Amino acid sequence: MLSASPTLKLIISRTLPLTVGLFAIMLVQLVDSVFIGLLGLNQLAVHGMTLPFQTVFVGLQVGIGVAATSIIARALGANQKDKSAVVSTMTVCFGSLLIAMVCLLLWLSSNWVFTAFFNEEIPHAQAVMLQQIFNRYWPVWLLSAFSVAALYLVTCVYRSHGDSKITGMMFVIASLINLILDPLLMFTFEMGITGAALATILGYGTTAVYMIVNARRRQWFSAIDISSETGKVFCELVRTALMTTANQVLPSVSAFMAMLLITNMGTDTMAFWSLLIRFESFAIVFTLALTMSVPPLIGRYLGEGAWHEISDVLMATAKFVVVFHIVIGGVLSLAIPLLSPLISQQDNIQSWFEIALTILPYSYGPLGLCMVAVSAFNALGLSHRALLVTFTRLFILYIPAIWIGVISGSVSHIVIAASVANVLAGVMAGLAIWSTLAKQTQRDIPRSGDVVVS
Numbered sequence: 001m002l003s004a005s006p007t008l009k010l011i012i013s014r015t016l017p018l019t020v021g022l023f024a025i026m027l028v029q030l031v032d033s034v035f036i037g038l039l040g041l042n043q044l045a046v047h048g049m050t051l052p053f054q055t056v057f058v059g060l061q062v063g064i065g066v067a068a069t070s071i072i073a074r075a076l077g078a079n080q081k082d083k084s085a086v087v088s089t090m091t092v093c094f095g096s097l098l099i100a101m102v103c104l105l106l107w108l109s110s111n112w113v114f115t116a117f118f119n120e121e122i123p124h125a126q127a128v129m130l131q132q133i134f135n136r137y138w139p140v141w142l143l144s145a146f147s148v149a150a151l152y153l154v155t156c157v158y159r160s161h162g163d164s165k166i167t168g169m170m171f172v173i174a175s176l177i178n179l180i181l182d183p184l185l186m187f188t189f190e191m192g193i194t195g196a197a198l199a200t201i202l203g204y205g206t207t208a209v210y211m212i213v214n215a216r217r218r219q220w221f222s223a224i225d226i227s228s229e230t231g232k233v234f235c236e237l238v239r240t241a242l243m244t245t246a247n248q249v250l251p252s253v254s255a256f257m258a259m260l261l262i263t264n265m266g267t268d269t270m271a272f273w274s275l276l277i278r279f280e281s282f283a284i285v286f287t288l289a290l291t292m293s294v295p296p297l298i299g300r301y302l303g304e305g306a307w308h309e310i311s312d313v314l315m316a317t318a319k320f321v322v323v324f325h326i327v328i329g330g331v332l333s334l335a336i337p338l339l340s341p342l343i344s345q346q347d348n349i350q351s352w353f354e355i356a357l358t359i360l361p362y363s364y365g366p367l368g369l370c371m372v373a374v375s376a377f378n379a380l381g382l383s384h385r386a387l388l389v390t391f392t393r394l395f396i397l398y399i400p401a402i403w404i405g406v407i408s409g410s411v412s413h414i415v416i417a418a419s420v421a422n423v424l425a426g427v428m429a430g431l432a433i434w435s436t437l438a439k440q441t442q443r444d445i446p447r448s449g450d451v452v453v454s
């Protein structure tokens with residue numbers, strides 16, 4: 001029975017602290033959007049155009065983190081503590097450097113970024129106002145994206161060692177700092193939308209520094225010497241990260257494409273879509289936590305050669321995520337009268353949200369199954385299979401669905417099309433998991449240090 005499964009209890013115990021932390025982060029992001037909405041539609045539109053770039057950063061940091069978590073957990077399972085410490089150091093140092101370089105590149109491309117989202121059809125007066133808001137917000141937002149990425153990379157080290165409690169706690173503390181500083185910086189000190197980004201920098205930057213210092217005390221980091229062995233470890237990390245990052249960048253590309261399609265329907269629709277995507281992240285927070293807690297378990301079992309435990313983890317997680325999101329979907333549907341007025345004060349956005357909350361939540365179960373499948377395949381070193389699942393979900397199903405909705409000219413049609421795409425993706429992911437469990441034998445799964453990239 002699923003509810004009595006020891007494996008499920010272990011998964012939930014590892015996932016709950018992360019869920020609380022991610023819940024806090026999502027709540028603050030939602031409150032951020034509400035605060036920014038109070039500043040005006042122009043500020044909300046500028047905030048909305050950062051969504052694809054936020055997805056790019058998330059893709060990079062999660063891609064690197066998934067690779068690192070898999071390698072570190074496998075090394076610990078195989079009792080290779082020196083290797084795990086070296087990989088931990090490389091992850092935080094080189095990962096942060098890569099994110100910083102991307103931030104610099106985007107800052108240098110500020111003009112292109114603005115013109116890509118706000119076309120010539122916008123009235124001149126509004127375009128000037130949007131440009132002023134963007135110029136103040138963009139560089140500070142990039143720094144905030146870097147601070148979030150740095151914190152995430154450090155948490156990968158903790159989760160690899162089986163410590164999800166500290167990670168969850170730091171997520172909560174960062175969110176509380178952010179939540180307290182948001183209204184102070186935005187309204188009291190009249191910094192506007194820029195104050196929201198600065199609050200994020202202070203919250204996430206502080207907790208990232210604390211976690212690095214604490215990890216050093218636990219001797220989870222080590223000095224990187226120049227040797228052939230270190231070179232092999234670095235190549236393994238890079239080789240793995242290339243596949244996992246490619247897997248994570250695909251959602252970034254699809255989010256960018258979806259937002260470009262949505263811009264054809266005006267700034268109101270852009271604002272609605274920005275809020276909806278952030279609300280969706282909030283609604284699937286437990287599944288997001290599962291994709292963070294399950295891979296280290298699988299990686300450690302893989303290092304130990306315990307395939308039966310891997311099978312139990314995959315089956316228990318797949319069953320639970322579907323049932324859980326059916327229940328959450330029902331709760332959200334019933335809560336429409338309470339939630340809709342809190343999301344936005346604009347009548348058209350409220351109306352669109354009522355439609356979305358009636359339909360979309362029921363597709364989160366299949367979507368969650370797809371997310372779990374991808375994270376599990378990456379943890380197993382089957383990155384090519386994870387990439388195939390992701391590509392199919394996004395570019396065979398999701399983007400065409402959004403395009404069909406946009407050309408119909410109806411926001412409700414976009415929502416319905418996205419829901420159908422989620423369900424079809426879940427069916428496809430379920431078949432992929434079933435196929436893996438039915439056909440994969442222990443000798444087919446790569447052991448510690450091996451990665452399948454074909």
